[in-house]
Amino acid sequence: MATHYLEFEKPIAELEAKIAELSQLAPSSGDFEAEIDTLKAKASALRVETYDNLDPWMRTQVARHPQRPHFINYIDGLFTDFEELHGDRQFGDDQAILGGVARFRGQGVVIMGHEKGHDTQTRLKHNFGMARPEGYRKAVRLMDMAERFGLPVLSFVDTAGAYPGLGAEERGQAEAIARSTERGLTLGVPYIATVTGEGGSGGAIAIAAANRVMMLEHSIYSVISPEGAAGILWRDGSRAKDAAMAMRITGPDLLELKIVDRVIGEPLGGAHTAPEAAINAVGDAIEDELKTLSALSPDQIRAQRADRFYAIGRFG
Template identity: 55%
Template sequence: MKHYLDFEKSVAELENKIEELRHLSSDSDINIAEEVTHLQNKAERELNSIYSRLSPWQKCQVARHPERPHVRDYISALVENFTPLAGDRLYGEDQAIVGGLGRLRGRSCVLVGQEKGHDTGSRVAHNFGMARPEGYRKAQRLMNMAERFKLPLVTLVDTPGAYPGVGAEERGQAEAIARCMELSLGLSVPVICVIIGEGGSGGAIALASGDRVLMLEHSIYSVISPEGCASILWRSGDQSKEAAEALRLTAQDLEKLGVIDQLIREPIGGAHRARTETIRAVGQAITDGLKQLDGKDADTLRKERRDKFLAMGQKGLS
C-alpha cells in the first residue's frame, strides 16, 4: 500500500479509483481500459501540478518520505563488489554510518553514507540515520583509507542530524564532526557529496565537505530542522512551516546561494515513486562529477575546495 503525503490527497483518490476499476475489470467481462487511461492521465497531471509548486515545508515531507531510497538502496544498485567496513577502532560500531569500498560504474572508490533504515527494526538498528561519535570516527577511518590508496571518496547524506544524546556528547560528538570536516577539506583525492534526503545540521556537513556537493531536487539541507528552529524562535513547533520558509533549505534556494553545485532532477512525484530512475540519475551525476575532477593534482583539489567553501553564501542574497 502506497504512503501518501497530506498534500497528495487528490492524487490518492484518483489512484485508489484506478485500483478499484482494475479489480472490477479482473472480476468481470467489462472493458474499462479507456476509463482507467483517462484517470491515469488525470492523476499524472495532478501530480505534475502539485510537485511543480511544492512549498519548503512540503519538500521537507518529501525528503522524509519513508519509501524514499536510502543509502543501502544506492549502494546495492550502483556499486559492484561492495565490501562494508565496520568500527572506528576506538570505541565501537555505529550502524547509522554505512561505508566501505567498491566499484561505482567500474571505478574503484570509497563510499560513506548515513542509513536511516526502511522498517521499524532497521530504523532502530541504524538509529534513524543519526550517528554518534564512533560513526563519524568510522567515516574518518574510511576517508584516511581513500587518501592512502588514492581512491575518490563518495558520500551520501541523509540524516536529521547527529545524535544529541548525553553519551554521544560525552564521547566527543562535536570534535568528531569537526574532524570529519577538517579531514574532508584536506584530502588529496576527489570528493563527491550527494544529499539524497535530509541534510540536517553538523551531522550532514560532516559528510558534505567536498569538491562537488550535489543535491536531489526535493531534498533539504539546513543548519537546523524546521521543527527545531520553530521551537527556539517561537517556543512552539506550530510555526514549522514558517521556519521552513525562512531557512532557505530547498535545493533551488541553495543552488542560488552557491551552497550546492548541482541540483539533480527527480521524477514527477518524487524519488519514492521512481526509485530506479532516481538512483540511476544520482549515479550518472556522481560519474560526471568525478570526470570533471580527473587530472587535477592534490594542491589544485585542496585549493579549489577551500576557495569554494570560503566563497559560500556570497551570492544570491539580494
C-alpha cells in the same frame, strides 16, 4: 509494498483509489474502461501540477518519505565489490554511518553514507540515521584510507542531524563532527557528496565538506531542521512549516546561494516512485563530476575545495 501518500497527495490518492476500485470491476464488465482512462489522465495531470508547485514544506515531506531510496539502495544500485569496514578503532561500530571500499563503474572508490533503515527493526539498528561520535570517527578512518591509496571519496547524506544523546556528548560528539569536517577539507583526493534526503546540521556537513556537493531535487539541506528552527524562533515546533518556508532549504535556493553545486532531477512524484531511475541519475552525476576532478593534482583538489567553501556567503 503499498504506496504511502503524503498529506498534500490526498487528492491524487483518492483518484488512484477510485481507479483501483473500477479496475477490479472491469474484468466482469467493460463499462468502466472509458471512465478509468479519464481518471488516469486526471490523476496524471494532478500529479504533474502538484509537483510543479511544491513549496519548501512539501519538499521536506518528500525528502523524508519512508519509501525514498536509502544508502543501502545506492550501494546495491551503483557499486560492485563493496567491502564494508566497521568501527572507529576507539569505541565501537556506529551503524548510522556505513562505509567501505567498492568499485563505481569500474573505478575503485571509498564510499560512506547515513543509513536510516526502512522498518522498525532496521531504524533502531541504524538509529534513524543519527550518528554518534564513533560514526564520524569511522568516517575519518575511511577518508584517511582513501588518501593513503589515492581513492576518490563518495558520500551520501541523509540525516536529520547527529544524535544528541547524553552518551554521544560524553564521547565527544562536537569534536568528532569537527574532526570529520576538517578531514574532508584537507583531503588530497576527489570528494563528492550527494544529499539524497535530509541534510541536517553538523551531522550532515561532517561528511559533506567536499569538492562538489550535489542534492536531489526534492531533498533538503539546512543548518537545523524546520522543527528545531521553529522551536528556537517561536518556541513552537508546530510552526515547522513557517520555518521551512523562510529558511531557503531547497535545491533552487541553495544552488543560487552556492551552498550546493548541482541539483539532480527526480522522477515525477519523487525518487521513491522510480528508485532505479533516481539512483542511476545520481550515478551519472557522480561520474560526470569525477571526470572533472580526476584531472586535478592533490594540491589543486585542496585549493578548489577551499575556494568553494570560502565563496559561500561572499557578496560582491
